[in-house]
Amino acid sequence: MKPFDYHRPETLQAALELLTDPGATAYGGGTNLLDMMKCGAALPGTLVDVTALPGLQGVSRAADGRLRLGAALRNSDLARDPLILAEAPLLSEAVLSGASGQIRNMATTAGNLLQAPRCPHYALPESPCARRDDRTGCAARDHAGRDHAVLGWDDSCRAVHPSDLCVGLAALGATVEIATLAGRSEQPLAALHPLPSAGRALEPGALITAVLIPAASLGLRARYVKVRERTSFAFALVSAAAGLEIADGRITRAGLALGGVAATPWRRAEAEAALIGAAPGPETFARAAALLLQGASPSGENGFKIALAERVAIRALSEAVTPRAGQAAWPGSVFDAPKEDTPDVA
Amino acid sequence: MTLRLIINGQAQEIALPDSRLTLLDLLRDHLQLTGAKKGCDRGQCGACTVLVNGRRVTGCLTLAATLEGAEVLTIEGLSSGADLHPMQQAFLDHDALQCGFCTPGQIMSAVALMAEGETGADPDRVREALSGNLCRCGAHPGIVAAVCSVLGEQG
Numbered sequence: 001m002k003p004f005d006y007h008r009p010e011t012l013q014a015a016l017e018l019l020t021d022p023g024a025t026a027y028g029g030g031t032n033l034l035d036m037m038k039c040g041a042a043l044p045g046t047l048v049d050v051t052a053l054p055g056l057q058g059v060s061r062a063a064d065g066r067l068r069l070g071a072a073l074r075n076s077d078l079a080r081d082p083l084i085l086a087e088a089p090l091l092s093e094a095v096l097s098g099a100s101g102q103i104r105n106m107a108t109t110a111g112n113l114l115q116a117p118r119c120p121h122y123a124l125p126e127s128p129c130a131r132r133d134d135r136t137g138c139a140a141r142d143h144a145g146r147d148h149a150v151l152g153w154d155d156s157c158r159a160v161h162p163s164d165l166c167v168g169l170a171a172l173g174a175t176v177e178i179a180t181l182a183g184r185s186e187q188p189l190a191a192l193h194p195l196p197s198a199g200r201a202l203e204p205g206a207l208i209t210a211v212l213i214p215a216a217s218l219g220l221r222a223r224y225v226k227v228r229e230r231t232s233f234a235f236a237l238v239s240a241a242a243g244l245e246i247a248d249g250r251i252t253r254a255g256l257a258l259g260g261v262a263a264t265p266w267r268r269a270e271a272e273a274a275l276i277g278a279a280p281g282p283e284t285f286a287r288a289a290a291l292l293l294q295g296a297s298p299s300g301e302n303g304f305k306i307a308l309a310e311r312v313a314i315r316a317l318s319e320a321v322t323p324r325a326g327q328a329a330w331p332g333s334v335f336d337a338p339k340e341d342t343p344d345v346a
Numbered sequence: 347m348t349l350r351l352i353i354n355g356q357a358q359e360i361a362l363p364d365s366r367l368t369l370l371d372l373l374r375d376h377l378q379l380t381g382a383k384k385g386c387d388r389g390q391c392g393a394c395t396v397l398v399n400g401r402r403v404t405g406c407l408t409l410a411a412t413l414e415g416a417e418v419l420t421i422e423g424l425s426s427g428a429d430l431h432p433m434q435q436a437f438l439d440h441d442a443l444q445c446g447f448c449t450p451g452q453i454m455s456a457v458a459l460m461a462e463g464e465t466g467a468d469p470d471r472v473r474e475a476l477s478g479n480l481c482r483c484g485a486h487p488g489i490v491a492a493v494c495s496v497l498g499e500q501g
């Protein structure tokens with residue numbers, strides 16, 4: 001690993017000043033960045049640990065009623081927070097379906113948003129990878145496997161965004177609060193994860209300070225469904241988050257996002273619009289899911305993801321119809337299976 | 347840089363040789379606390395699991411420099427004298443290991459479950475909650491039984 005300086009500033013101003021050094025990088029839980037530093041995919045000269053910054057902590061209610069998730073809030077604290085469980089249990093469910101108990105105790109909100117792609121070439125400095133170092137080439141162009149994108153990709157990069165949390169946040173219409181020395185701003189979540197055709201995300205020196213969830217969110221009739229190679233502790237092959245608001249038998253608001261299929265949590269205005277005004281049910285959901293997947297194409301040995309994603313979206317929408325709140329959300333895998341379907345191992 | 351922290355109940359002042367040092371390497375290479383194991387060094391196996399301020403973390407993805415003022419508990423600090431922690435005893439009683447490489451991490455993770463209090467003695471939930479701890483020998487049935495027995499007692 002390349003040597004680096006380590007700082008743990010206690011004010012935002014001090015952190016932002018440290019980040020003006022072009023070799024400096026924000027450091028949250030380090031569960032992704034330290035991993036990337038060990039394999040040589042990230043080479044920061046200075047780490048600016050943001051976990052002690054006062055404005056980046058906890059879950060709180062903003063003055064305008066929105067939920068504010070601190071950028072340095074640990075994933076497991078997010079998943080257990082009473083406000084989240086009461087108003088947006090979907091987020092708890094998404095977080096708990098990712099990584100492990102240990103990693104979730106360390107990982108932060110902002111770190112999860114900005115984690116590196118899991119494309120194997122990204123972590124291998126010997127492979128050409130435009131995503132990693134802005135040089136030319138993409139080693140996955142001829143060797144894309146099961147895990148790569150089926151939507152929004154091009155020959156410059158076909159990696160997917162690996163986060164579970166972001167898919168839930170996208171469905172709820174979250175925005176991201178950003179601080180620079182010039183001041184604060186807010187951006188839609190999607191701006192953080194541009195498609196390969198759209199260039200860079202966060203400007204150098206900027207810090208994420210919080211994620212904001214709209215008031216009266218879709219949080220209660222909402223569901224996260226994740227399909228992976230094994231029951232636990234694996235990234236999504238495909239996942240879907242759906243949130244619905246239903247009044248008088250009609251859908252009045254909807255949020256729908258897919259994970260594991262694109263460089264960003266995949267949303268499409270047409271798919272959400274197709275839900276509005278319709279009665280919740282299989283036909284409505286199938287129509288929306290088809291619109292969401294429109295234009296999908298395999299980027300490697302992953303054509304199976306297209307049909308899978310459509311079905312996972314329909315499942316998430318169907319399960320979202322039944323409201324839930326206040327309960328500890330556990331991942332939607334074997335725990336939802338009727339007891340008699342689960343093999344008895346012990 | 348001098349790091350002040352508490353390891354297994356003892357206040358320590360450590361002259362950090364390098365900011366690159368992980369908690370796992372600090373424990374194993376500098377403090378001769380070799381209970382926590384290095385399996386993958388990438389957060390994927392859980393063999394290095396220890397508690398920091400009562401929460402389970404992977405020592406391999408924790409920079410020692412981040413631990414100023416922290417309280418670290420490793421497998422070496424779990425028993426009091428000859429009295430094993432109930433979780434250690436349960437692993438013995440249920441024969442919950444073969445080679446033992448994953449065991450310190452399994453036990454520290456399981457001890458954290460007692461405080462997290464979300465699984466009860468439900469084997470499905472225990473399996474899910476311990477999925478960050480891999481066992482190459484396949485001792486999982488014994489591990490789940492051992493952990494459930496302690497969590498069941500806890501009520």
Ligand SMILES: Cc1cc2nc3c(=O)[nH]c(=O)nc-3n(C[C@H](O)[C@H](O)[C@H](O)COP(=O)(O)OP(=O)(O)OC[C@H]3O[C@@H](n4cnc5c(N)ncnc54)[C@H](O)[C@@H]3O)c2cc1C
Pocket residue numbers: 025026027028029030031032033034035050071072097098099100103106107108109110111112113114115116162163164165206207208209233234235236388389390
């Ligand atoms: C074994 C393993 C399994 C995993 N499985 C899953 C999974 O199934 N699902 C899933 O979603 N994730 C999974 N993860 C990824 C994990 O969720 C991320 O590593 C974690 O969320 C990153 O958070 P962090 O705080 O540790 O980020 P760090 O590693 O500290 O940082 C990651 C990136 O974010 C930047 N950053 C951090 N904070 C800020 C800030 N405030 N402002 C600006 N930039 C910032 C850093 O500069 C860096 O580029 C897994 C990780 C591991 C190691």
Ligand code: SF4
Pocket residue numbers: 117119120121122127128129130131132137138139140141156157158159
């Ligand atoms: S797909 Fe993207 S991340 Fe993977 S090698 Fe190509 S440019 Fe890099």
Ligand code: FES
Pocket residue numbers: 383384385386387388389390391392393394395404405406407
């Ligand atoms: S050595 Fe730390 S998780 Fe494998």
Ligand code: FES
Pocket residue numbers: 442443444445446447448449480481482483484485
């Ligand atoms: S007992 Fe050998 S790895 Fe678990």
